[in-house]
Amino acid sequence: xxxxxxxxxxxxxxxxxxxxxxxxxxxxxxxxxxxxxxxxxxxxxxxxxxxxxxxxxxxxxxxxxxxxxxxxxxxxxxxxxxxxxxxxxxxxxxxxxxxxxxxxxxxxxxxxxxxxxxxxxxxxxxxxxxxxxxxxxxxxxxxxxxxxxxxxxxxxxxxxxxxxxxxxxxxxxxxxxxxxxxxxxxxxxxxxxxxxxxxxxxxxxxxxxxxxxxxxxxxxxxxxxxxxxxxxxxxxxxxxxxxxxxxxxxxxxxxxxxxxxxxxxxxxxxxxxxxxxxxxxxxxxxxxxxxxxxxxxxxxxxxxxxxxxxxxxxxxxxxxxxxxxxxxxxxxxxxxxxxxxxxxxxxxxxxxxxxxxxxxxxxxxxxxxxxxxxxxxxxxxxxxxxxxxxxxxxxxxxxxxxxxxxxxxxxxxxxxxxxxxxxxxxxxxxxxxxxxxxxxxxxxxxxxxxxxxxxxxxxxxxxxxxxxxxxxxxxxxxxxxxxxxxxxxxxxxxxxxxxxxxxxxxxxxxxxxxxxxxxxxxxxxxxxxxxxxxxxxxxxxxxxxxxxxxxxxxxxxxxxxxxxxxxxxxxxxxxxxxxxxxxxxxxxxxxxxxxxxxxxxxxxxxxxxxxxxxxxxxxxxxxxxxxxxxxxxxxxxxxxxxxxxxxxxxxxxxxxxxxxxxxxxxxxxxxxxxxxxxxxxxxxxxxxxxxxxxxxxxxxxxxxxxxxxxxxxxxxxxxxxx
Amino acid sequence: xxxxxxxxxxxxxxxxxxxxxxxxxxxxxxxxxxxxxxxxxxxxxxxxxxxxxxxxxxxxxxxxxxxxxxxxxxxxxxxxxxxxxxxxxxxxxxxxxxxxxxxxxxxxxxxxxxxxxxxxxxxxxxxxxxxxxxxxxxxxxxxxxxxxxxxxxxxxxxxxxxxxxxxxxxxxxxxxxxxxxxxxxxxxxxxxxxxxxxxxxxxxxxxxxxxxxxxxxxx
Numbered sequence: 001x002x003x004x005x006x007x008x009x010x011x012x013x014x015x016x017x018x019x020x021x022x023x024x025x026x027x028x029x030x031x032x033x034x035x036x037x038x039x040x041x042x043x044x045x046x047x048x049x050x051x052x053x054x055x056x057x058x059x060x061x062x063x064x065x066x067x068x069x070x071x072x073x074x075x076x077x078x079x080x081x082x083x084x085x086x087x088x089x090x091x092x093x094x095x096x097x098x099x100x101x102x103x104x105x106x107x108x109x110x111x112x113x114x115x116x117x118x119x120x121x122x123x124x125x126x127x128x129x130x131x132x133x134x135x136x137x138x139x140x141x142x143x144x145x146x147x148x149x150x151x152x153x154x155x156x157x158x159x160x161x162x163x164x165x166x167x168x169x170x171x172x173x174x175x176x177x178x179x180x181x182x183x184x185x186x187x188x189x190x191x192x193x194x195x196x197x198x199x200x201x202x203x204x205x206x207x208x209x210x211x212x213x214x215x216x217x218x219x220x221x222x223x224x225x226x227x228x229x230x231x232x233x234x235x236x237x238x239x240x241x242x243x244x245x246x247x248x249x250x251x252x253x254x255x256x257x258x259x260x261x262x263x264x265x266x267x268x269x270x271x272x273x274x275x276x277x278x279x280x281x282x283x284x285x286x287x288x289x290x291x292x293x294x295x296x297x298x299x300x301x302x303x304x305x306x307x308x309x310x311x312x313x314x315x316x317x318x319x320x321x322x323x324x325x326x327x328x329x330x331x332x333x334x335x336x337x338x339x340x341x342x343x344x345x346x347x348x349x350x351x352x353x354x355x356x357x358x359x360x361x362x363x364x365x366x367x368x369x370x371x372x373x374x375x376x377x378x379x380x381x382x383x384x385x386x387x388x389x390x391x392x393x394x395x396x397x398x399x400x401x402x403x404x405x406x407x408x409x410x411x412x413x414x415x416x417x418x419x420x421x422x423x424x425x426x427x428x429x430x431x432x433x434x435x436x437x438x439x440x441x442x443x444x445x446x447x448x449x450x451x452x453x454x455x456x457x458x459x460x461x462x463x464x465x466x467x468x469x470x471x472x473x474x475x476x477x478x479x480x481x482x483x484x485x486x487x488x489x490x491x492x493x494x495x496x497x498x499x500x501x502x503x504x505x506x507x508x509x510x511x512x513x514x515x516x517x518x519x520x521x522x523x524x525x526x527x528x529x530x531x532x533x534x535x536x537x538x539x540x541x542x543x544x545x546x547x548x549x550x551x552x553x554x555x556x557x558x559x560x561x562x563x564x565x566x567x568x569x570x571x572x573x574x575x576x577x578x579x580x581x582x583x584x585x586x587x588x589x590x591x592x593x594x595x596x597x598x599x600x601x602x603x604x605x606x607x608x609x610x611x612x613x614x615x616x617x618x619x620x621x622x623x624x625x626x627x628x629x630x631x632x633x634x635x636x637x638x639x640x641x642x643x644x645x646x647x648x649x650x651x652x653x654x655x656x657x658x659x660x661x662x663x664x665x666x667x668x669x670x671x672x673x674x675x676x677x678x679x680x681x682x683x684x685x686x687x688x689x690x691x692x693x694x695x696x697x698x699x700x701x702x703x704x705x706x707x708x709x710x711x712x713x714x715x716x717x718x719x720x721x722x
Numbered sequence: 723x724x725x726x727x728x729x730x731x732x733x734x735x736x737x738x739x740x741x742x743x744x745x746x747x748x749x750x751x752x753x754x755x756x757x758x759x760x761x762x763x764x765x766x767x768x769x770x771x772x773x774x775x776x777x778x779x780x781x782x783x784x785x786x787x788x789x790x791x792x793x794x795x796x797x798x799x800x801x802x803x804x805x806x807x808x809x810x811x812x813x814x815x816x817x818x819x820x821x822x823x824x825x826x827x828x829x830x831x832x833x834x835x836x837x838x839x840x841x842x843x844x845x846x847x848x849x850x851x852x853x854x855x856x857x858x859x860x861x862x863x864x865x866x867x868x869x870x871x872x873x874x875x876x877x878x879x880x881x882x883x884x885x886x887x888x889x890x891x892x893x894x895x896x897x898x899x900x901x902x903x904x905x906x907x908x909x910x911x912x913x914x915x916x917x918x919x920x921x922x923x924x925x926x927x928x929x930x931x932x933x934x935x936x937x938x939x940x941x
Contacts, residue, residue, distance in 0.1 A: 054910060353882075394906075401766075510739075510745070513838075514746055518748040518749055521752045549815075567874065568874070573894070573896075600894060
C-alpha cells in the first residue's frame with residue numbers, strides 16, 4: 001500500500017560511526033509503503049529440516065504437546081513405516097483445541113502457546129514448544145491432518161488438513177490458505193487430539209524406531225517409585241519389549257544409590273545407601289561443595305539420583321539378577337537423564353552423551369567411580385523461572401550460568417561420593433596388607449608343623465630347599481619393592497614438575513614477561529646509556545623467560561590427558577611433534593636432530609602418549625650420552641620406514657655407544673650406567689612397544705657410530721585393510 | 723591510536739589475576755592508550771554490553787573462572803564481541819590453552835596472542851578484527867568452502883569430538899573439533915569417511931589457527 005505525500009524529497013544517509021552497514025535515513029517523507037515480512041515456502045522447509053534432530057525427536061515434540069494438553073496417555077502408531085509412504089498417527093486424550101487455539105496457537109511458529117509460569121489443571125508446567133519441532137514432524141509426511149476434540153466443547157471436533165504439495169506451486173508460505181473445519185461428532189465422550197502424518201517421505205529405520213521407543217519410554221521418568229501421570233505408548237513390537245525391559249526395573253538391585261538435593265538457597269545435601277537401604281554416607285553442603293564450600297549453587301532446586309551396579313559376578317548373590325540382564329538393561333537405559341518440569345530433555349543420558357563427564361573422571365581415576373555403563377540416574381529440576389532454556393534445535397539447554405551450576409552440583413555430588421569410596425577402599429587395602437603378613441606367618445607355622453612329621457633326613461633336605469626358595473623370593477620381593485619405590489619417586493617428580501610447569505607458565509610468567517617489557521620500555525626514557533647499562537640484562541631476562549616458558553610447555557604437553565586416548569596414531573606426526581617440542585633443548589645444546597620420516601600418515605593402534613613416550617625416552621637417552629661431545633658435533637637421527645606389516649622407528653646418535661652393558665640388558669629395569677640414572681627410560685620404551693605387539697632391538701654401535709635403537713610397531717587394522 | 727581507519731583509545735584489560743591485569747595495563751598505557759582494568763566481570767551478556775558501550779578494544783585472558791572472577795571462559799565471549807564489532811585479542815599462555823574450546827570459537831577469534839608483552843601482535847590482532855568486520859580477510863583467515871572428510875568420531879564423553887582431514891589444508895594432518903560445531907540435523911551423518919563441506923580458513927598456518935564452520939553434508 002502506498003501513501004502519497006506529494007513532491008519528491010531529498011534523501012540523506014548518515015553513517016553511524018564506522019560500521020558500514022548501519023545507516024539511518026533523514027528524509028521528507030513523500031510516501032509510506034505499509035509492509036510486512038513475508039516468508040517464502042523454502043523458509044518453512046529449511047526451518048523444518050534444519051531443526052530436525054531426527055524423526056524420533058520430531059515425533060517427540062508432538063507427544064510433548066499432548067503432555068502440555070494434560071493428556072494421561074499419548075499413543076504413537078506406525079503403519080508401514082519401514083518404507084517410504086507409510087503413516088504415523090499420534091493420539092492423545094488431552095484437553096484438545098478449538099478452532100481459535102488451532103489458528104492462533106498451534107499454527108503459529110516460533111511462539112509458545114503455553115505460559116511456563118502457569119501450571120495446567122493436572123499441575124504440570126508446560127514444556128512450551130515453540131512449534132518448530134512440530135513443523136519438522138508435520139513435514140515428515142506428504143500430508144498432515146489434525147483432528148481435535150476440545151474438552152471445552154463436548155460433541156464438537158475441529159479438523160485441519162495440510163497437503164504440502166499445494167505449497168509447490170506458490171512462492172510465499174501465506175499464499176496457501178488452510179481451513180479449520182468444525183463438525184459435530186454425535187457423541188460427547190471424545191476429547192483429545194489425533195494427528196496423522198500420511199505418506200512418509202522417508203522410511204523409518206529399525207534404529208530410528210528403537211530410538212523413538214526409548215525416547216517415549218524415558219520421556220516422563222519411568223523409573224523410581226513415583227511415576228508421572230503421563231504415559232506415552234508406541235504401538236510397535238519394539239516398544240512392548242522395551243517397555244517390559246524398563247518396567248522390570250533393576251533399581252532395587254543397585255549396589256549403591258546416591259541421592260543429592262540442592263535447595264532453593266543453593267545448599268546441597270546428599271546420602272548414599274546400599275542395596276538393603278542402609279545408610280553408607282551422608283554429606284552436608286560444606287563437605288560436598290569442596291573448596292567452594294561457602295559458595296551456593298546458582299541453579300534451580302534439583303534432585304540427583306544415581307543407581308550404581310558393580311556388575312561383578314561375585315556380587316550377584318541371592319538378591320541379584322544375572323549380570324548379563326542388568327548389563328543389557330543398563331546398555332539400553334543407562335546414563336544420567338535430565339528431567340525438566342517432568343519431561344526428559346534430549347540428549348542428556350543418550351547413548352554416548354556423558355554430560356557429567358563420568359567416563360572421563362573414571363578414566364582419570366578409575367577406582368570406585370561410576371560410569372555410564374554401570375549406572376543409571378536422573379537429575380530432576382522443577383522451575384517456573386525460565387532459568388534453564390532449551391536450544392531452539394532441541395539439542396539440550398543453552399549453556400547458561402544456571403545450567404553450568406546444575407552440572408556443577410551433580411558433578412560435585414559424584415566427586416564427594418568418589419572421595420568417600422576411595423577412602424574406604426584405601427582402608428580395605430591397608431587391612432588386606434596387614435592381614436597378608438599375618439596369613440603368611442600363619443602359613444609358615446603350618447608348614448613347619450608339617451615338616452616336623454617328616455623323617456629327619458628328608459626334612460633337612462626339604463628345609464635347605466625351602467630356605468633357598470625363601471631367599472630367592474625375598475630377593476625378588478626386594479627388587480620389586482625398589483622398583484615400586486622408584487616408580488613412586490618418578491611419579492612424584494613428574495607430578496611436581498607438571499604442577500610447577502602449570503603454575504609458572506601461567507600467571508607468574510605472564511607477569512614477569514609483561515613487567516620486563518615495561519621496565520625496558522620505561523627505562524629507555526629515564527636511564528641514560530640504556531643500551532649499554534641495562535639492555536644486555538633486560539635481553540638476558542627476556543631470553544631466560546622465554547626458555548622457562550618452553551620448559552613448562554614441553555612438560556605440560558607430555559601429560560595432556562587427551563594423548564592417553566586409544567586411537568590410530570600416525571607415527572611420523574608424533575615424531576615431528578616431539579622433535580618440535582625438543583627443538584629449544586637441541587638448540588641450547590647445539591645438537592643436530594635429523595628426521596628421515598617415510599611413513600606418511602600410516603598409523604599404529606595405540607595412544608599418542610604411548611608413541612610419544614617411546615620417542616621421548618629414546619631421545620632423552622641419546623641427548624644424555626651426547627652431552628660430553630664438543631659443541632656443534634652432536635647428532636641424532638630419527639628414521640621411520642614402512643615395513644611389510646609395520647613401522648620401523650630407529651634412533652641413532654654419534655655418541656659413545658652402549659658401554660658396560662649388553663644390548664640385551666639395556667632394556668632391563670634399573671639397569672643404568674648413567675650417573676643418577678633411573679634405568680627406567682628404556683624399560684618404559686620396551687614395555688610400551690611390547691604392549692603394542694611390537695619388538696625392540698639395541699645395537700652398541702649403530703650406523704652413526706653411537707648407540708642405535710630400533711623399534712618395530714605393527715600397523716593398525718585400518719592400515720592392514722587399506 | 724588509529725588502526726585500519728578506526729580510532730582506538732579506551733582498552734579493557736580482562737584477566738582474573740590482579741598482577742597480570744596490572745602488568746598488562748602498564749603495557750597498554752605505554753602504547754599511549756587508556757587501559758581500564760576490569761576487576762569484576764559478571765554475567766556474559768552484561769560483560770559484552772559493557773565492552774560495547776565503554777571500550778574501543780579488548781585484551782582478554784582465556785581462563786577467567788578462578789576465584790569467581792567470571793562464570794565463563796574468555797573464548798566464549800568472543801563470538802558476541804565479534805558480532806558487536808569490538809576488536810578483541812585473546813591472550814593466553816600454553817597452560818591455559820583448551821584446543822577444543824578454541825576450535826569452537828576460533829571463527830570469531832581473529833587473533834590469539836601468547837603474551838601481552840608482544841604489543842605488535844596485539845595491534846595486528848585488533849587490526850585483523852577491524853578488517854574482518856568489513857569482510858576483509860587475511861589469506862590465513864579467509865573462509866573457503868572446502869571438503870572435510872571425517873576420520874573418526876568419539877562420542878564417549880561429554881565433550882564429543884570428531885577428527886577429520888581437510889585435504890584443502892593438509893592431506894595428512896588430522897584436525898580435531900567438537901561435534902557441536904556441526905548443525906544438529908547433520909550430526910547423525912558424522913561417521914568415518916563421511917564427507918562434508920564446510921567453511922575453513924585453508925590458509926591457516928598451524929592446526930591451532932584452523933576454524934571450521936557452516937557444515938554441509940555431501941554423503
